[in-house]
Amino acid sequence: MEDEGGAKESWEPKIIGFFCNWCSYAGADLAGTSRIQYPTTIRIIKVMCSGRVNPQFVLKAFQEGADGVLVSGCHPGDCHYIEGNYHARRKLTLMEDLLEFTGVDPSRFQMSWVSASEGQKFAEVVTEFTERIKKLGPQTKLSGGEG
Amino acid sequence: MTDYKALEKQIQDQARQWLESGEVKYVIGFEKGDNSPVCRPVFIYKPEDAGKLAWGPLCNNNLTKYLVEEVQIKPKKGEEPDLRPVGIVVKPCDSKTIVELMKENIVPRERVKIIGVISEGTINPKALDKALKDVPLDKIAGIQILDGGDNFTIKYDGEPLSVPKDELLNGKCKVCVVHNPVVYDIFVGDKVTQIDKDEFEDIADLEAMSDEERYEYWKEQLSKCIRCYACRDTCPLCYCEECVFDRTKPYNWNEKTVDLPENFFYHMVRAMHLAGRCVDCGGCERVCPMDIPIRKLNRFLLKRAKERFKVVPGINVEDKAMFGDYDIDDPGEGIK
Numbered sequence: 479m480e481d482e483g484g485a486k487e488s489w490e491p492k493i494i495g496f497f498c499n500w501c502s503y504a505g506a507d508l509a510g511t512s513r514i515q516y517p518t519t520i521r522i523i524k525v526m527c528s529g530r531v532n533p534q535f536v537l538k539a540f541q542e543g544a545d546g547v548l549v550s551g552c553h554p555g556d557c558h559y560i561e562g563n564y565h566a567r568r569k570l571t572l573m574e575d576l577l578e579f580t581g582v583d584p585s586r587f588q589m590s591w592v593s594a595s596e597g598q599k600f601a602e603v604v605t606e607f608t609e610r611i612k613k614l615g616p617q618t619k620l621s622g623g624e625g
Numbered sequence: 626m627t628d629y630k631a632l633e634k635q636i637q638d639q640a641r642q643w644l645e646s647g648e649v650k651y652v653i654g655f656e657k658g659d660n661s662p663v664c665r666p667v668f669i670y671k672p673e674d675a676g677k678l679a680w681g682p683l684c685n686n687n688l689t690k691y692l693v694e695e696v697q698i699k700p701k702k703g704e705e706p707d708l709r710p711v712g713i714v715v716k717p718c719d720s721k722t723i724v725e726l727m728k729e730n731i732v733p734r735e736r737v738k739i740i741g742v743i744s745e746g747t748i749n750p751k752a753l754d755k756a757l758k759d760v761p762l763d764k765i766a767g768i769q770i771l772d773g774g775d776n777f778t779i780k781y782d783g784e785p786l787s788v789p790k791d792e793l794l795n796g797k798c799k800v801c802v803v804h805n806p807v808v809y810d811i812f813v814g815d816k817v818t819q820i821d822k823d824e825f826e827d828i829a830d831l832e833a834m835s836d837e838e839r840y841e842y843w844k845e846q847l848s849k850c851i852r853c854y855a856c857r858d859t860c861p862l863c864y865c866e867e868c869v870f871d872r873t874k875p876y877n878w879n880e881k882t883v884d885l886p887e888n889f890f891y892h893m894v895r896a897m898h899l900a901g902r903c904v905d906c907g908g909c910e911r912v913c914p915m916d917i918p919i920r921k922l923n924r925f926l927l928k929r930a931k932e933r934f935k936v937v938p939g940i941n942v943e944d945k946a947m948f949g950d951y952d953i954d955d956p957g958e959g960i961k
């Protein structure tokens with residue numbers, strides 16, 4: 479495929495974001511309505527709570543060719559379901575460990591707490607993460623693809 | 626030093642007594658194999674059959690898998706279920722499995738009567754094959770193994786062999802720190818004193834590698850996997866009635882194709898499903914036809930779970946399930 483193949487420098491990472499409905503998704507929305515610039519690398523999937531994010535979702539995203547995965551929820555103490563983000567933190571921290579142990583670069587995974595009023599923070603997190611993934615290049619270890 | 630014959634007798638006597646009184650429905654234990662010194666599972670229903678029960682370092686299976694099947698059987702319509710407990714013979718690691726199964730409300734305590742046997746280590750049948758290479762084939766089924774302290778003495782009608790334990794023991798036994806059953810109705814054997822050791826020395830070399838080296842290691846190992854699912858099927862803690870790897874609707878999580886990404890996905894998800902639960906009974910690795918060191922994945926998560934969340938599975942029924950619980954101060958260093 480010409481437009482993909484010819485283009486090492488124009489390669490744009492694909493980042494999948496799992497964002498909770500109540501804080502982080504609203505934060506991303508705010509960034510949009512406030513016209514804050516952020517990279518177009520991120521495709522956001524809305525979940526009701528970060529606690530809904532099964533480690534399996536993240537691993538599947540990598541397998542389907544994501545170059546990075548970002549999970550974002552309400553700040554600790556602010557989860558609309560009281561404790562969903564604490565559960566998410568436990569599960570996903572351990573999954574990140576597993577990425578390390580299998581030799582898949584764990585820095586391709588990121589978690590963040592973004593509130594509904596933090597449009598600016600959302601943009602910063604995505605920008606920073608995108609820069610990091612750009613340096614790492616395409617993710618092929620779990621997808622088997624060439625990028 | 627374990628006197629296997631003495632333990633065997635105690636197991637038989639206890640099973641016989643339970644079966645005679647009708648306290649248990651049946652007893653799950655081990656019997657001698659027909660053409661092999663390796664023991665196999667047996668179900669004893671009659672007191673007069675209790676003498677079949679065998680004990681030795683070749684009782685490798687974790688029989689608690691059958692316990693799960695027993696409690697999951699649904700009675701036929703109109704039939705009165707027989708809810709009497711079943712008797713079961715367990716090694717310390719198998720007894721840890723029962724703790725987890727009770728913790729997760731799968732096996733009620735009253736449905737099981739446990740003959741808990743001490744263990745100073747079991748023998749890997751593949752390693753035994755190697756050690757017996759000079760023993761005539763027709764003699765192998767009849768060998769007798771004695772615990773000689775630092776070595777096993779293998780007797781047959783020829784010159785007895787003495788093999789260092791290190792050459793024969795299962796990997797899990799070399800790093801095991803629980804040599805006494807943790808839950809039991811009857812304790813069989815003399816309490817073993819545990820020597821302090823680094824229980825995770827077996828994964829230290831992998832941990833010391835770079836990401837790239839580790840990936841190459843797992844790539845080589847996991848590309849061997851034929852996805853026969855024996856590792857899942859044998860695991861007593863994989864008890865879901867419908868497994869995510871079998872489900873194809875509404876979403877097919879894992880293609881049946883055997884290729885590297887699918888294999889990675891299978892093994893990483895499996896490891897996550899067992900995180901904080903796997904008691905390192907070694908079942909999965911024992912049955913793998915491709916000799917994949919599956920336990921290393923489990924053990925790495927076991928180690929991290931202990932370091933990060935102070936979770937040690939299989940010890941205390943009162944403990945909460947790791948992923949059913951959290952601590953406000955759980956670490957989350959990398960979170961932005």
Ligand code: SF4
Binds near residue numbers: 851853857912913916
């Ligand atoms: S038993 Fe071995 S070959 Fe079979 S699915 Fe498990 S790891 Fe793969």
Ligand code: SF4
Binds near residue numbers: 856899905909
């Ligand atoms: S994952 Fe393997 S070692 Fe762990 S409990 Fe299951 S069968 Fe035993």
Ligand code: FES
Binds near residue numbers: 551558
């Ligand atoms: S609702 Fe936002 S993390 Fe639970």
